[in-house]
Amino acid sequence: MEGAWVHRILWLVVAVAFVVGMVIPDDPEPVPEECPARDTRVAAPYAVTGYWVIPRADRCVTQRMVEAVHAIGGDTLITFGPRFNARQDPDFPDCQVDGRPCAEVPGQRVRQVYTYMTGEEFGPGMLRCPGIDRRIESGGRTFFRLTLAESCAAAEHDLVLASTDGDGLGNLMREASAYGMTVYPGLPAASQREDKPWEPDAAHTAALNAFTARVLADYRTRFAGLSAFGGVYQSFELAMRARADRDPIISLYTAQHAVVAAVLPGKRIVVSPYIDARRGRGFPPSQVAEGLADIAGTRAGLPMAVAVQDGRGTGKVPVHGPGEDDAKVAPRLVPVVGDVTNAQAYYGPTSAYVEAAAGRVPEGVELWVNVEGFEPSPAAGECGRADPLPPRGRASKARLDQQVMASGPHPVKIISYGWDPFFTCQARYDTPSLADDIAAGWQQPIIVNAVPQARDGRPGVLVEGYHLQGGSLRFEPGGAVVALERHSAGRLESAWVPYAWPWTSVTATNAAGYSSTSGYANREER
Template sequence: MEKFRPKPSTTHLTRARHFVASLFAAFILVIGFVHGPIAQAAPAPVYPISGYFIYGSTNDAVNVKKLTDIKSVGGDTVITFGSRLKPATLSTIPAACTISGINCATAAASGVKVKRYFTYSDGSSWASPAILCSRDKTVTSGTTVYTILVLPVEGSGCNSPSGTYDVVVINGVTSTSMSVSLGKAATNLGMKFYAGLPAPIMRTDVTYLPDLSYQATLSLFTARFLIYQGNVNNVPGLAGFYHHTEMPLSDGAVWDSVLTLYRIQNARIAQYQPSRSAVVSPYIDSRTAFGGRVTVDQARNAANKIAKTANGVKLAIAVQDGMGTGKGASFFSSESGNSVDQFAASIVGSGSWGSKYLAPTRDYFWALSEGVRGTGAQLWANLEGMAPATSQNPCDNSLRGQSTKTRIDKQLQQLGNTPVKVISFMWDPYFTCAGTWAPMLDRLKAGNTTPIITDSIFYGNGDVLVTGHNLSGGTIRVQWSDANGRVLDKTVTAADYNASYGKQLGINPLLESVTAKLGATSLASGKHYFIDVVNGAGVKNDALYSDRG
């Protein structure tokens, strides 16, 4: 019995995964038979992470440089975090925000009742493009632009039937707006930008949950945010919006307030930006000793619940793999008895992968794909590009440290073929800092030809389908046990290279496939087999790959 989870569950997942993958592969074989073999050239090598969380800038040149660097390693997507809509009082409104010498919030709300005051700042100027109602105001003080929105507490539009309003003072800049600058850069580079949505503050009694005591105000402010983006940033590069508030992949009722927040804001996106999509990024926590640990079944249910918050919006659920924080683990069942690496050990202590974690990343992602099936939501992966910090891997002044290229390759491999897109937290600083090693940006470029094996199918005729990245040319080595108990080891020329494997199946379009034709043989049930690829560039995979018959 495997140590990391009950055997019946693992067997179910493995058989289901292989059954579905076999159907896909059979489809590809039929297409090839009907249309004949097509020689395919390998695409230019880029690292198969196609998106990154970033810190944006109000400086056009800085944003263009950052997005250009990201594109140079295969990225086509950038995501920024949102800002919080913070409750305030008149005394905490910036002193420089005045209209005719009067506090700007007081002046804008003259003659009406005010229920609550709020402040907001997201690196954008807002100003006149955000003005919709007669009470809204904008004022400039030095290099700061203040925009004052007077939002009705009841009703819709600009007027409150009770005469009561909330006032939001937005602190902006006179220079280029960050979201506009990023939208322009993404458009010019043929990339996609997801802007962070406004978020509530967190509760003071339960600090990991959002404060929804002002959810009506947040909903209306989200609408104004989206209208503003439509007025100033309606460019092809603005692909959608990111939900700033996150949650673990737990199906417990305690997280219902986060789901409510997603529903509220998705409804506003559908209303005001119907052509654009949304991204949310929950996280895996599979630490055995952690009270808030999440099982594979709970994660499946949670993904389904999150998917159902879409409210008509095309929703991507980009699940954090937890490897950068020590909350998740990337290992195969053949490695469950191996000691955790030094980075994970700094979080969970010494011990084996199978004893310290409930299940590997791979099992979670297969379950997550089941959870979103039929909902219309897409499953993405958010590969954590850092590692838990030790004295050996500092990264600027971050609480997390540099990771290794091999560790990230292993994380990518563990995602399997279920996510349709892989993004990463976070570009700056974890892909740009220099510490014990060169910046990860440079290491990705230097190692962009390394084969990465994401999945395999061992067929009864002795063919082994191998999927992943950088697989073309070269050889495939397979080590396995046959039904008679013989341990076999064979290296063959990689055959039937398919650069479009992922595209043809409607899964991750960067996935490729090759086949190892071993000849007549069998595979022992329940026994591990191992695969290595040396591609046409002479490079071998640096992360162990194994599966079970």
């Protein structure tokens, strides 16, 4: 049975990688004959339940991608918002209309032209000003020309030229609705400063907000009645640390989130800040609570999910356990920080940062964790990402289990960047992807917490995690194997065994015969 599902997901991945996009109809139902019937079973529910994905112009490709994510327990899809570009973009395709560049409007003074390369088809409500706002077919692509002026009769206009290759986002929203999933499309990403590209260009914030309001109003209309539309993702990245007063990124968040609250009341905002534990470049865990509070302060009364990037994929944060400060860093981290010990390279592991954030989660905020599904650099014979730079390698299922373990019991949800290519790529056509490995090994237990707990006068250990039912726990040192006596389900499963401390690590074997890929290290001093 599992082998069949591995084969099915491999087929899905290959299909996503090789099917060429086609022109698709706007009407989502019924499913076109060339698309296979939807299979909405969750065959291999893994601990990671959300992924960043790339919208696809081909609806059958979209269906296969959504089905593959759903099959391994995914219920949440996030997309990056395109850049709202204030500078000339050499990659923006040429657009001509009526024999002249699309940025020229006869009889109108144009002050500024913004470009926006997207994967969606805007609705007719985006076109407000006849003669200025237009949908344009040029060079085999579709363009939208939009004015940001408050009045169509304004003396001058700021224009947005949006280029699209099809309605990928609409396809994603409709397919996700059919599979009972939730989508958070990315907000338009702010234009960056030329001298400090990690900061937004505040000179264009007003234009960004005007365009954001138009886009979200279009979503409100186009996606009305689609259950998948859960809110939006804030596409401009920041570090979750103590920040200076009048921080430009916090100011951007405050302004753009106010627009979201006005246009989409009640929808959730998802933010995914990064942490950096590297000594000399990053910051210690003591700063994350203040950083979380600053981010939460921008939510404008809306529910917010803060999905902390765990930092392992970029090499900014390790996932080692307690007692391993003096051990050498993991081999895949050496290119990032050198061949040194964990303590020499980092302020602490992912678990320390997540625990610090969990201790002070503001009202109206859910704490999520974004486990990075890649390695800092590729290894020989390994697939990954070549473009955009820097190149990244593919993580293993066991490495991903370690990241889930390091997140602990604190996050309400665990998501991952990113589905394509890191969960779908294959070193060769006949080798498994990470998604295939998850489908084959989803029943492997993952322990995320362990505490001493006496029951009926007997000392014992309570563990929390995933796929723990039945079986036993193995404690080190000594290798003692103790059968589970009690189990309960919930957001996390819990299991109890009679066993006295001290011990240094524990692994689980469940009733299905699967064992943990890594031991959970003891955090308690006994």
